[in-house]
Amino acid sequence: MPRSYDQYCAIARALDTVGDRWALLIVRELSAGPRRYTDLHADLPGISTDVLATRLKDLERGDVVTRRRLPGHGSALAYELTDRGRALAPVLAALAAWGTPLLAEPRAVDAVRAHWAAVPLLNLLPVAPAVLEVRLDEGAFHLRLDAAERSFADGPAPDAEARLTLDPASARALITGTATLADVLRAPGSRLEGDGPLVELLAGGALVS
């Protein structure tokens, strides 16, 4: 059980649950879908095994995360977000928006994962009843752009009607906010495939925010 601030304040209470080191980054990882312990450890470079185990237990007690045996795969134990955990999406979005100007240049020591671009891209893309697959050098993920369920998940999408392929420079320009999606689509190094209202909307350049 982590230490409490002991303040009658909603912000302090939230930080009692998700304010510890690594906690929100674990939530970020699980926002991409259920993960096993080893996968989490691999995508959180620097976290030690005991801290990961402790955080997962704390987050479970805080009703943010559940342990579950995935159906299909022979009894694979996995962690996933609860409804309360998914309700942290606005917190992650706000942090991502604020942190964007700090991304300017990747440092030599920085780890990179494809799905870390998902939250910034969700902040950037319009609401649309569509699923967009995004392919980067580091891997693929897909975004659900419905107004009701704006989310993302790892890997290619089975039901994507559009696919966006970005080279590293385009991806970086998008994520750092130095280029709009319209800019990137005009330049070489990016490709938008598929059809449907989303593709027409994006290709049409009707992107204000």
Next chain:
Amino acid sequence: MPRSYDQYCAIARALDTVGDRWALLIVRELSAGPRRYTDLHADLPGISTDVLATRLKDLERGDVVTRRRLPGHGSALAYELTDRGRALAPVLAALAAWGTPLLAEPRAVDAVRAHWAAVPLLNLLPVAPAVLEVRLDEGAFHLRLDAAERSFADGPAPDAEARLTLDPASARALITGTATLADVLRAPGSRLEGDGPLVELLAGGALVS
């Protein structure tokens, strides 16, 4: 200088700057206006003096906080938010919204300050070109409800056109989300004074969210 996660991710970068223990609570305090070191120490029960000094230095290097001599008062040194610091308001709002269900009952050990209710109330109140003074048992603060500058500050407002007085039960019901503002205004224990469009809007019961 705090430890970095070393990840090329906007969320991780944000947490590199404001993810340390106490950091966001210091930002919360300074959201109510400039504060001196001793005031911060008094309103953050449990923080040690050296941690407060270290965080303030880190936040200064992170362009979140500035040190300044307040004009008027004989060379009183104070800390205040920079523009980047004020840009953290959506993060605090999202955390407050998520933490609201955790507030149910104040615990015996919990500290209480009047202005800690300001962010939840801002999340609750509509956009209006008005300044609302709020009086609680613990003290007073005021909210600026403009679309452009939604903010709050300590103490009574010189230019408030409305005043909302809440007894402890009403304030708790509002802050925990168990009652709407319309509910509270119908019950005894709360009083709304003043005039202008805001008062008419609130008194009229036209409060959906």
Next chain:
DNA sequence: CGGCATCCGTGACGATACTG
């Protein structure tokens, strides 16, 4: 006094090794 710096005990963290 306000604004820290220092010292010290405890607990959290990070790396590695090890176990069911």
Next chain:
DNA sequence: CAGTATCGTCACGGATGCCG
């Protein structure tokens, strides 16, 4: 694969002291 055990280090919390 999914953690637990161990250990060194560092951050935190509390008290006290210094210095303008």
